[in-house]
Amino acid sequence: MENNFYIRKITPESAEKVIQDIGFDESYIRQALSKYKFNLYKIHDLTCPQSSIIKQLALSIGADAAIHREVLTCKVDKTDILIGCTDSQLKTLCEKLKKQPFKLAKLSENLLEILNKTPKQIKIREKTFDWSQKTYIMGILNVTPDSFSDGGKFNTPEKAFEQAKILIQSGADIIDIGGETTKPFSKEVSPDEELKRVLPIIKKIREFDKNIPISIDTRHSLMAKEAIKAGADIINDVSGFDWDSNMITVASELQAPVVIMHSLSSPETMQIDPAYEKNIIDAIYESLSDKVQKAISSGIKPENIIIDPGIGFGKTLEHNIEIIKRINEFKTLGCALLVGVSRKSLINLPAEEKEEANIALNSYLASQGVNIIRVHDTEKHFKAFKVLDRVLY
Template sequence: MGKFTDKKQQPFSINCKGRLLIINKPIVMGIINATPDSLYNQGKNSSLSEILMLSEKMIQDGAKIIDVGGMSTRPGAEEISEDEECKRVIPIVSSLKKQFPESFISIDTYRSRVAKEAILAGADIVNDISAGDEDNNIISVCTKFQTPYIAMHKQGTPRMMQVNPQYENVTLDIFDYFSKHIAHFKQKNLHDVILDVGFGFGKTIAHNYQLLKQLAFFKQLQKPILVGISRKSMIAKPLQIQPQDALNGTSALHFMALQNGANILRVHDVKEAMQCITLHGYYQNAPDF
């Protein structure tokens, strides 16, 4: 892959339970869905061995982080119990840590109990779609275990979030939301925070594209920016295609996200995302006229 440091990239060092995750160029997070009902699910009804094989391929293709989720957060999704969520994700996290100890594992949950059990099983990062709004104890868990925290913005619950989402100005509203949450995290002694504007979580297609275009605005917050747009409806709906056909559109938007300052791409297709990062590095390092 290209040996470039993006001119727009501010370098970050994230403390993952005593190990440093260095982000001096964009990195990739591979998605592992231990769910039967996600939007696009490569691991649907897969055995543990199949999930480990998929994870190994992602790591070989260049993923720095593997993100494990046990409850679908697609629009309209129903909740499952904490016990069921733990049953789905803990064996995967534990096995991933044993088989790939050098990789960083994140747990995609908004529940403090699930986060704690996953951390004890080997998870290095907590990825919370609610930024602590659903279960504020998750912040204390991250502080206790020195676990970085991905704080995502969403409007409403997954079941209802796409029912007429409204903002005065989506970019400014989310910027204000993050500013307040970062101050709260700091009070709780949580400093290693990554921000995710939450594409598709309580946003119209127009909101999503405004956020993508204005993504660099969030760099003022001086936190790494994670972008999760892989195969989402903001790609599939305008193109009138299904998520399984949305790889090309995903790559196009990944390039735009990188151009606007994304530090982490959360993706289903690691190899293609790494190719975007490499080509974007060449583009950024070409001389200005």
């Protein structure tokens, strides 16, 4: 049987290469690609007039929008909306929204910002973090007696220092030091005790390596401040500024990069039937969005903000899986994205058997645009990402 035509689907990621191979006009490629690149955008909590106008305008330009079925009857006060359009259509829609009432002109500005909203590179000591070049590895160093995976293994400065050297030499881009376990049902450790555990190892690492970026995993502003003074560079707050109201002020004053993580309440109570009024992705996204804006308003530079959806922090197994499946949605916030699944309970295996599963999950996360992967075993992940990054970047 004669085969007259060869036809295949092309992925959006391949479109630019394919259009170049075809011999398309080079000067027009960027504009042409905006007509091929199709995206979905969800906008939360619109009024009935706002959503009706957006839907009609979307339809008028060949795009589409889904809203609550009772918008026309006004039986609902608010609705979310899902818009499906190309980049070119989104720009046209935004131009039309500029002329509309009900604060839709402001909404058009926010929508346009999304098109070019990517995290800017930052430099920490001598290391430049260019989020468009590779997947970065954050090596975990717990100097605690009771962490869920390695509690007690590195709770002296000597043991911790030896482990830090292993992490650095096996490919870690950042060393994340924690002096307080925040596993489920754990109780708070005083800042004084945390300082005793953490400061000696920060100083020893800094003597050994002047340039390796060090992150301090803490909820306490005093610990964060003293750690930065001792040689740490990044503040990793698992409470997302909720535990210590002074943390955001300290981060702003020090102009230190910050990791803002989503968590439900405190470690002591977060895993007691965790539940949310909204679906889990909406709840986390809105919380992180508000905290990012608060951080910027407090003087923290946008490029210094890293977000973490908080796998295992006030989430069920189903929540965690949903977050992993939809992790790319958090990229819309325009911040570098960090995720830590390493050896957590969603991987239902003994700790020593979890590494292969960790690498599988983390490779998927990296493929979805996660910029920093937080892990215990840096060597295996370094080898995996060295291959994976050649495909991704």
